[in-house]
Amino acid sequence: MVLDVPNLFIPKAECFGLVGNNGAGKTTLFRIILDLVRATSGKVTIDEEDVSQSEDWKWKVGAYLDEHMLLSYLTPDEYFEALRKMYRMSDADLSLHLERFHELFNDEILGKKKYIRDLSKGNLKKVGIAAALMGNPEVVLLDEPFENLDPSSQNRLKKLILNEIEKSQITFLISSHDLNHVTEICERIVLLEKGVVIKDIKEKELMVNELNEYFGT
Numbered sequence: 077m078v079l080d081v082p083n084l085f086i087p088k089a090e091c092f093g094l095v096g097n098n099g100a101g102k103t104t105l106f107r108i109i110l111d112l113v114r115a116t117s118g119k120v121t122i123d124e125e126d127v128s129q130s131e132d133w134k135w136k137v138g139a140y141l142d143e144h145m146l147l148s149y150l151t152p153d154e155y156f157e158a159l160r161k162m163y164r165m166s167d168a169d170l171s172l173h174l175e176r177f178h179e180l181f182n183d184e185i186l187g188k189k190k191y192i193r194d195l196s197k198g199n200l201k202k203v204g205i206a207a208a209l210m211g212n213p214e215v216v217l218l219d220e221p222f223e224n225l226d227p228s229s230q231n232r233l234k235k236l237i238l239n240e241i242e243k244s245q246i247t248f249l250i251s252s253h254d255l256n257h258v259t260e261i262c263e264r265i266v267l268l269e270k271g272v273v274i275k276d277i278k279e280k281e282l283m284v285n286e287l288n289e290y291f292g293t
């Protein structure tokens with residue numbers, strides 16, 4: 077078995093961090109939450125709705141796991157425009173949304189006539205994260221959002237997420253290998269080892285030490 081999580085409750089508006097070594101099961105857990113793979117037993121519910129039994133939850137959830145979730149034959153502008161229509165947002169709402177990403181995008185993403193498939197790994201990630209936050213999601217899953225971002229972009233993203241946490245009720249689920257960033261952002265950290273939850277830390281003061289001890293960092 078790849079993953080064995082008996083019971084995990086994530087309250088509304090919590091910023092939930094997921095850490096663990098390569099192959100621990102972080103991405104698999106996210107894929108199960110999004111009903112991209114089915115668990116052999118057990119279920120995932122979002123607001124009491126079983127994700128494998130209905131589709132309504134999909135409008136509440138934004139996610140960016142990897143570049144397969146993007147439409148690589150579009151430019152970022154075309155992609156955001158397609159999502160704008162899907163979410164029935166106005167042009168002004170889209171502009172406001174993208175304005176929040178102005179610093180993070182660093183003049184590399186919009187108005188460039190470059191296809192998503194030709195973007196660098198870091199810039200792909202930025203497009204995916206901006207897309208995941210469109211349409212007023214209640215829950216946002218980000219798989220290793222800091223990976224491939226340069227240091228200034230990592231800090232900009234951290235600020236952006238902290239700002240979202242402060243002003244909205246979004247429940248964030250964030251997996252990361254960056255212990256500094258994830259402990260700074262999240263109020264709770266779950267540590268997976270070989271598919272099993274071995275730590276569930278809710279005390280901010282204990283997080284850094286406990287994780288450094290575990291990872292030997």
Ligand SMILES: Nc1ncnc2c1ncn2[C@@H]1O[C@H](COP(=O)(O)OP(=O)(O)OP(=O)(O)O)[C@@H](O)[C@H]1O
Nearest residue numbers: 078096097098099100101102103104105251253268
């Ligand atoms: N499609 C798949 N089919 C079968 N096994 C898979 C599949 N995807 C992942 N696995 C296995 O599931 C386990 C957990 O992988 P997963 O990608 O969830 O770990 P992770 O914690 O996200 O790792 P990383 O830090 O390297 O991203 C690994 O043993 C992996 O080989």
